[in-house]
Structures are given as structure tokens and as C-alpha cells.
Amino acid sequence: LITMGDVAGVGPEIIAKAWPALNKICRPIVVGDPEWMKKAILLVNPSWDIETITDPGKASPNSNKISCLKIPTAELSDVAKCKISAKAGQAAHAFLINAIDLTLAGFADGIVTCPLHKEGLHLAGLDYPGVGPEHSYLKTIGRAEYGAVTDAEGSAPATTCTVTCTPFEAVRASKSPTVSTFGQLSSLVRSSSIVTGPASETLPVFSTSKV
Secondary structure, three states, X not given: OEEOOOOOOOHHHHHHHHHHHHHHHOOOOEEEOHHHHHHHHHHHXXXXXXXEEOOHHHXXXXXXXXXXXXXXXXXXOOOOOOOOOHHHHHHHHHHHHHHHHHHHOOOOOOOEEXXXXXXXXXXXXXXXXXXXXXHHXXXXXXXXXXXXXXXXXXXXXXXXXXXXXXXXXHHHHOXXXXXXXXXXXXXXXXXXXXXXXXXXXXXXXXOXXXX
């Protein structure tokens, strides 16, 4: 499944440009708005057809025909290209959530998401940090809650954990017996141990402090 992303952006055109190549490697189905997909087809190859479907199982795409699974959204005909829009943001979110649900239900093997516009999602009322494909879904199904913090609040925990990075060759060249092989260093990283040495040396320090 290929979600159209923000219809006012480059998503529909990316899909149209890539369509012939996509058909050689998979059975692609677009999840989005057929009318906006038609606009993109006119820019790439007006001779192509578009198949509007409501059931992904009935799609029959080929290199000259784009199958588009129509997702009910607000009317998108008045959305302007290259303009941030709450309607386009809400639609992009709806395309994505429906694609995820269909994939989890076994109708598809995977999802590719065309570009979303975070400001458009924000205007649509999706006001939570880090909004993106994974976060959108987790928020929607109630598996995660999101809150906001200031830059100062977010960076404060970093003061409890100090990491000094030194090229491994420089560490191995030092006289400290603590780290002598890359394997030992890797083990220390995996176990979050603390590497110590004389105060005059610069060695990696890994802290297990909770932040």
C-alpha cells in the first residue's frame, strides 16, 4: 500500500512517476484520493487509467493503470497545491491510519508513506509532539499518550549522563589496561559499564544513571 501523503504536496506526482517501476516489483495500491491521483497522472502520462476501488482485494493494477483505494475524507477539491491545509492534513492522516489497519488485517505486506506535512497535521488538530506515521497510529488507537515539554525541561535529564567519545585507536594506544581490544569495548557498550582510567587520559564513559 502506498499512502498519498499530503495531496497538496509532491506525493501524488511521486507515485505517478514511480508507477511503472513499482509494478515490476510488487502489486501496488494507492491509498488516498482518486481525483488528486488523476491530476498527477495528467502531468506524467495522460494516457494512463485510474481504477477507483473500495476493496483492496479487487484491485487490478498494471503499468498503465493506477489502482486507488478511495478513503472517505472531507472534500479536497478546494485544497490548493503547495499550500498548507487542515483538510489535506486530516486526509493524509486518514490515508495512513486506514493503510495501517489494512496491513495489520493482512490485506497488504507493507506500507510506503508519501510526504506528510506536520504543520498541516497540526492545523487538523493532531496536536501532539513528533507526529509521524508510527506516532499517529499509536495515538489513534490509544496505545500512547503524548505531552509537551520546553527545551529546558527536555535537556535537563542529559546533565545526569556524561559520555566522552574517543576514537578507538587512541584508546587502544593508551597505557590503560581497562580496554585493549575492540571486543572488550563493544562488551562494555552493550553492558553499559563504566570505563575508568587515569585522570590524564580521555576514555569512553558509559553511565547507567536513570534519566
